[in-house]
Amino acid sequence: MRPDHIAIVGASLAGVRTAEALRRLGFLGALTIVGDEPHVPYDRPPLSKGYLAGTRRLDQLPLHPPAPMLEDLDVEVVTGIAATGVDLAARILTTSDGHTIEFDALVAATGTRLRHLPPETMATTGPPVLGLRTLSDADRLKPFLTTGANVVVVGAGFIGAEVASTASQAGCNASVVEALPIPLQRQLGAEMGALCGRLHQRQDVRLLTNTTLAQVDKTGVVLSTGEHLAADVIVVGIGVLPNVEWLEDTGLDLSNGVLCDSTLRAHTDMVAVGDVARWPNTRYNETARIEHWTNAVESAEHAAATLLGGNDPFEPVPYFWSDQYGAKIQCIGRTTGYDEVRVVAGSTDDLKFLALYRKGDALVAALGVSMVRQVMGFRQLLLDRVSWTNALDAVP
Numbered sequence: 001m002r003p004d005h006i007a008i009v010g011a012s013l014a015g016v017r018t019a020e021a022l023r024r025l026g027f028l029g030a031l032t033i034v035g036d037e038p039h040v041p042y043d044r045p046p047l048s049k050g051y052l053a054g055t056r057r058l059d060q061l062p063l064h065p066p067a068p069m070l071e072d073l074d075v076e077v078v079t080g081i082a083a084t085g086v087d088l089a090a091r092i093l094t095t096s097d098g099h100t101i102e103f104d105a106l107v108a109a110t111g112t113r114l115r116h117l118p119p120e121t122m123a124t125t126g127p128p129v130l131g132l133r134t135l136s137d138a139d140r141l142k143p144f145l146t147t148g149a150n151v152v153v154v155g156a157g158f159i160g161a162e163v164a165s166t167a168s169q170a171g172c173n174a175s176v177v178e179a180l181p182i183p184l185q186r187q188l189g190a191e192m193g194a195l196c197g198r199l200h201q202r203q204d205v206r207l208l209t210n211t212t213l214a215q216v217d218k219t220g221v222v223l224s225t226g227e228h229l230a231a232d233v234i235v236v237g238i239g240v241l242p243n244v245e246w247l248e249d250t251g252l253d254l255s256n257g258v259l260c261d262s263t264l265r266a267h268t269d270m271v272a273v274g275d276v277a278r279w280p281n282t283r284y285n286e287t288a289r290i291e292h293w294t295n296a297v298e299s300a301e302h303a304a305a306t307l308l309g310g311n312d313p314f315e316p317v318p319y320f321w322s323d324q325y326g327a328k329i330q331c332i333g334r335t336t337g338y339d340e341v342r343v344v345a346g347s348t349d350d351l352k353f354l355a356l357y358r359k360g361d362a363l364v365a366a367l368g369v370s371m372v373r374q375v376m377g378f379r380q381l382l383l384d385r386v387s388w389t390n391a392l393d394a395v396p
């Protein structure tokens with residue numbers, strides 16, 4: 001049976017794109033998006049890049065099509081209200097303003113929130129300790145990025161690296177503290193993580209690996225090495241947690257996100273999309289949650305089709321990008337468990353190169369640093385599951 005009313009919880013990229021896809025696929029029933037942020041749905045990637053740097057304006061952030069066009073799509077967007085619970089059998093959503101919303105089908109698009117440092121490491125007075133996930137977070141951080149300001153970033157993941165990059169370009173003295181021996185090791189592997197870590201050093205941003213924040217004090221941070229770093233602001237980028245608490249009484253598997261089947265269905269007439277969804281990607285024989293912009297878009301498109309009766313597995317080749325210090329890092333594919341990574345074009349000395357990842361005799365990923373056209377050429381090859389030999393033949 002086709003649903004008459006679809007409720008989407010989470011008014012961000014995956015939620016909005018699901019609504020758009022449902023309309024494009026011919027869904028004519030009622031659509032409601034419920035979001036707990038006060039803003040109209042906006043795009044997050046510029047928050048650590050152009051918006052934080054002041055080169056991208058607030059009115060350039062809303063998701064496309066912008067909010068007025070959501071009205072054209074006949075979608076009711078309710079902002080500033082959180083879903084607090086759901087009865088899947090009765091198909092009723094409860095919200096933080098004390099209301100209930102009845103639905104025929106439900107979309108979980110609630111994304112993730114920041115992980116925090118342990119409270120015992122905080123000081124009662126001292127520099128502000130901020131994170132970056134939302135527009136409000138970016139607005140809080142922006143005024144601190146002034147020439148000469150000491151900025152300590154905790155965590156050398158993509159968001160931490162982008163904040164350090166933006167801070168350094170604003171004339172701040174930025175330092176990055178990373179617990180692991182190599183930055184981005186989990187995402188890119190040791191060899192490529194180490195190369196990308198050199199982007200910091202090239203701009204005189206100090207990267208302290210094998211180091212953690214022990215204590216915030218009145219004037220900065222004390223590190224696990226005993227060193228003290230002066231800080232006007234501390235930015236913590238140590239990962240995220242999926243927003244699943246509103247689904248706690250449903251009996252769904254909520255360990256590390258909403259567990260779905262291969263079609264993104266989490267329950268009868270319920271799908272999950274974007275950062276919050278965990279599903280078995282049959283392409284890789286792996287059940288995972290992916291925190292990339294493109295995955296939010298592609299999963300939204302797929303889950304909309306599933307809700308309207310589709311039964312195809314969602315088998316994407318993951319893709320993400322990151323902009324740091326004028327360089328563009330792009331990665332297509334899965335880098336976990338590779339056997340070899342080979343630089344096939346460009347120069348690692350210049351930090352402008354293309355690398356391919358091999359597992360067995362297959363190409364499994366391509367990484368480009370400032371090689372936009374070359375890396376995107378491997379997308380179709382990865383979708384086609386080409387052999388390593390054929391991939392090498394395709395190197396431009």
Ligand SMILES: Cc1cc2nc3c(=O)[nH]c(=O)nc-3n(C[C@H](O)[C@H](O)[C@H](O)COP(=O)(O)OP(=O)(O)OC[C@H]3O[C@@H](n4cnc5c(N)ncnc54)[C@H](O)[C@@H]3O)c2cc1C
Nearest residue numbers: 010012013014036044045082083110111112274275292293
């Ligand atoms: C600063 C930053 C920079 C990024 N840069 C890149 C990049 O360069 N490249 C890249 O590939 N990816 C990037 N990303 C990741 C990308 O933005 C995310 O993958 C994408 O936003 C995921 O979309 P989503 O809709 O699944 O989740 P989210 O964007 O997290 O949205 C979920 C929404 O649901 C709301 N919500 C949560 N719980 C409830 C509830 N109970 N009721 C109602 N609403 C609720 C949240 O407040 C939020 O508004 C970046 C992310 C950040 C934060």
